[in-house]
Amino acid sequence: MAGLESGNLTPEEYDAYVEKMRQDEYPMIADALYLDHAGTTVYSKRLMERFHRDMMANLLGNPHSASQSSQHATQLIDSVRSKLLHLCNADPAYFDVVFTANATAAIKLVMEAFREQSEGFWYGYHVDSHTSLVGAREVAIAHHCFKSDAEVEAWVDAAHPSRPAGRSQLFAFPAQSNMNGRRLPLYWSMRMRRAFQRTYTLLDAASYASTSPLDLRDVDASPDFTALSLYKIFGFPDLGALIVRKAAAHVFDKRKYFGGGTVDMVLCSKEQWHVKKSGSLHERLEDGTLPVHSILALNAAIDTHAELFGTLDRVSQHTAALAKRLYDGLTALKHGSGRDVCTIYTNASSLYGDSRNQGPIVAFNLRDSNGDWVSNTEIEKLASIKNIHLRTGGVCNPGGIAQWLHLAPWEMRENFSAGQRCGGEYDILNGKPAGVVRLSLGAMSTTSDVKRFVAFLEEFFVNKNCQSQAPVAGCEVSEKSEQRFHIESLTVYPIKSCAGWQISHGTTWEVRDEGLVWDREWCIVHQTTVKALSQKQHPRMALIRPSLDFRQGVLRIHAPGSADTVIVPLSQDPGVFDKPDFAQRDATVCGDRIAAQVYASQSVARFLTEAVGVPCTLARFPVGTASDSAGRHSKAHLKQGGEAIGVPRPLLLSNESPILTISRSSLNRLNEQIKARGGKAAHPSVFRANIVLAESPLLPPGLEQPFAEDHWQSMRIGGERGPVLDFLGGCRRCQMVCIDQVSGEKNQEPFVTLAKTRRAEGKVLFGVHTALRVERAGGAMIAARQSVQTS
Incomplete structure (x- = not known):
């Protein structure tokens, strides 16, 4: 397209070009929304076609040989190495590039070099650092986390209390926070080089370079080591790279390990001796055979990316404009009460639309109309159903998460003790979120993506009524429930996550502390x-x-x-x-x-x-292992009567509690709501309940009690002397309820309707967790059609 390479397109023209290209050449993503490294996670049709042609046209051998195919591979690698340096405006006279598995491997390569220094090294890193930068502190003699830009500036300007003497120093920082896109001062490398001797800088450019050009033309101002993630720029192949300023290459001289292709001679019998290669730095650091075909794919990716999107300057302008639209759209969302829907984590100095200090990343959390936090897990579940790809959680940025969410170290330790783990569902603890929702825009993102995501939040998370958001819809519960409810059906699931086996009517079934016999064994x-x-x-x-x-x-x-x-x-x-x-x-x-x-x-x-x-x-x-001290137990977050359950119940392989109970009246009400929206009614099997309760068929219409189970504490089955089962709280639902248990196909219902009608404390609930009352030892017998008395 004319003007693409030169960047002469207006933002509107560029956006329209990308939108058309997606529709014409990328039909597989036309109905999907990629909001986390959007331009880098899509395997483009044109790129794969070019890579296929290159694979068919080239025979590539091990570059450590002298055969024709091997020499061809060597020439290809040298060519791509030069092309990558050119992309970063890095003069090969002053820089070398080492191919690695990913950006983390590039960081680890630098860490290993400093670890081998005879006197050790001191390590400083910025609080906005990715986990991979933080991890390098574990091999340093001493280390310090800089809590702000101002602290870094003060450390450069004057003697800092943690500043060491007499050993090498390595300061690491991200060019762009991978949490919220804030861009850090790139001039720090130059300032530190002028202020200190034996102080080196390691720049994590993985997030930054995915949508912005990395300019290393000023050698004196460039970092000594720059880590890149090539898959974040191009989507394919899975490669990283380390760009090394040759003036700092001597740091690697004391590296002890050597691999195939990095030595000229090795003796390992009577004498233990080796000579490392004396040529370029990359020859000494690229251990073993390089991933030749991945580098061939990188060559195709660089060319295809330029062909489709022009320069990275063009991509930067495009994504900056989109990020501004996204930020404006999120800040405009208001509940009917006037409360903000989104809490966005951004500095006052980081202005969206200005790529000098803000990248195309938006990190936020949602609040409901009461001001309470919305679970990010629930957002991710709905996004998955709506074919929206985003990221939630700690996003591998521990310092940023702690700082922006105001989590003190003791709180994070307490959260860990309460069960929070990376990727887990415990994301709101002690009244605070433990992670964020992160949206990252890329070369293939468009205005329609932004509009669609804002509309998604408006549909599911904006309460347009003026009053505060009420708990999940319930009903007036009859004080007398004798003979009103009965067990409609009993089902066990012998194999976790497989189909259920319904217990025939009239068959009595044993229920134990760990649930119904043979359930999820x-x-x-x-x-x-x-x-x-x-x-x-x-x-x-x-x-x-x-x-x-x-x-x-x-x-x-x-x-x-x-x-x-x-x-x-x-x-x-x-x-x-x-x-x-x-x-x-x-x-x-x-x-x-x-x-x-x-x-x-x-x-x-x-x-x-x-x-x-x-x-x-x-x-x-x-059975028998569940009650063992090393066995599984009901989850700590479950409640009974508003209080945490006093005695954890033993589990076999169920997720959170021994038994799950649902109400037929509640299911009927839910299906009425689904059908009113034009959807297909949900079969009870999708909820995978053990016990389905039903009300008397003799009840006049309109007197059913849907969602009465929200208020129950327990139920007695089969009369006054029957067993008592306690209710432990609502069952938190996920997109698994959208899987048709007969066909295995995925749908959007019933989760979409549940998300709109059955959300409480940020969780989507349907059904109740249940367990045999602790005081009753030795189990009990229950059967379908038995009466149920609730309280």
Whole structure:
């Protein structure tokens, strides 16, 4: 397109060009919204076509050889190395580039060089640093975290209390905070070089360079070491790079390790001796055979990126304009009460639209109309259903998260003790969010993306009523519920995340402390990681149908499209097997480590692998282990009567509690709301409940009590002498309820309607966690059609 390379297009023209290109050449993302490194996570059709042509046209050998194909590979690598330096305006007379696996590997290469210094080294890093920069402190003799730009400036201007003497110093900082896009002063490298001797700078440019040109033409002002993530710029291939200022290359002279291709001679028999290569720096640091085909792909990526988007200056202008629109759109969102919907984490000096001090990243959290924080996990669940790709959590920026969310060290330790983990669902603790929502715009982002995301927040998270947001819709609960409710059905799920097995009416069933007998005693685990698989990632698991055969004493497992049936004994006694057919192994279930019996049968593994589509096999967590001190227990956040449950309940493989109960009246009300919006009614199976309660069919219309379970404390089953089950709080729902349990297909309902009608304290709730009352020892018997008295 004329004007693309020169940057003469207006922002509107450029935006229209990208939008058309997406529609014409990238149909696979036309209906998706990529808001985290948007321009770098899409494998473009044109790039892959070019890479395919290059692969078919070139025979590349190991560059450490003298064959024609090897020499061709060497020439290609040299050419791409030169092209990458040119992209960064780095003169090869003063800079060298070392290919690495990623930006973290580039940082680690520098850290290893300083670790080998005979007197050790002092390490300073900025609070906005990525986790990979923070980690380098662990090998330093001493280290210091600079809490602000002003502290860095003061350290350069005068003797700082933590400033050492007599050893090398390394100061690391990001060009752009990967949390909120704030850009840090790049002149620090020059100032430190002039102020100190033996002080070097390491610049993390991974986030910055994804949408902005890295200009290293001024050698004196450039950092000594610059880490790049090439996949964040181009999306493909997965490569990183370290650009080294040659004046600082001597730091690597004391590096002890050597790999293939980095030495001229090695003796390892009678004498232990080696000579490193004396040529360029990259020859000494690129251990082993380089990923030649990835570098070939990088060559195609550089050319394709320039062809489609022009210069990185052009991309920078484009993304800066979009970020300004996004920021303005988010700040304009208001609840009917006038409260802001978004709390955006940005400095007053970081102005969106000005690429000198602000990159195209927006980090924020949401508040409801009461001013309470909205769970980022709930935002991510809805975004996933709406085909919106974003990132939530700590985003690998511990200092930024602590600083912007005002989390003191003791609070973060307390959060960890309460169960917060990276990627976990505990994201609001002690009244504060533990992470953020991050939107990163890229070369392929457009104005329509911004509009669509703002509309998404407006649809699901803006309360336009003037009054404060009420709790989830409930009802007036009748004081007398005798004979009003009964058990409509009982279901167990012998294999976690697979289809349920409904207990026939009239059959009494044992319920124990850990739940209904035979419920979630087995799971399917990945063969390598031994991690329990879930429908959320593998919807085909819904089609795997286990059945209990008590006459034969076996569990039968069926899968669609397979004539085979897997049969495993119900007995825990290995003696019933023809040979030892399982082994004790540590497995991971919902983040918990358990000692599981993993089946070693190849026929079982083949059957399940074919059914699920990933290498997997069957594992068992038998009754008896749940009550062990090392077993699993109900989650600490569950409540009973508004208070934390006093005695954790033992679990087998269920997520949070021993039993899940739903109400047919509540489901009917939900389905009315879904159908009113033109959606398809939800089948009870999608909620994977053990107990479905129903009201008397003799009740006159309009007298049902949907969502009465929100207010119940317990239920007694089968009359005055029947067992009592306690309610432990609402069940927090995720997008797994959108998987059709018959077809395995994903839909948007019922989660979309639940998100609009059943949100409380930032969580989407439906059904209640349940457990046998602790005082009752030895279990109890229940059956479908029994009466239920609630209280």
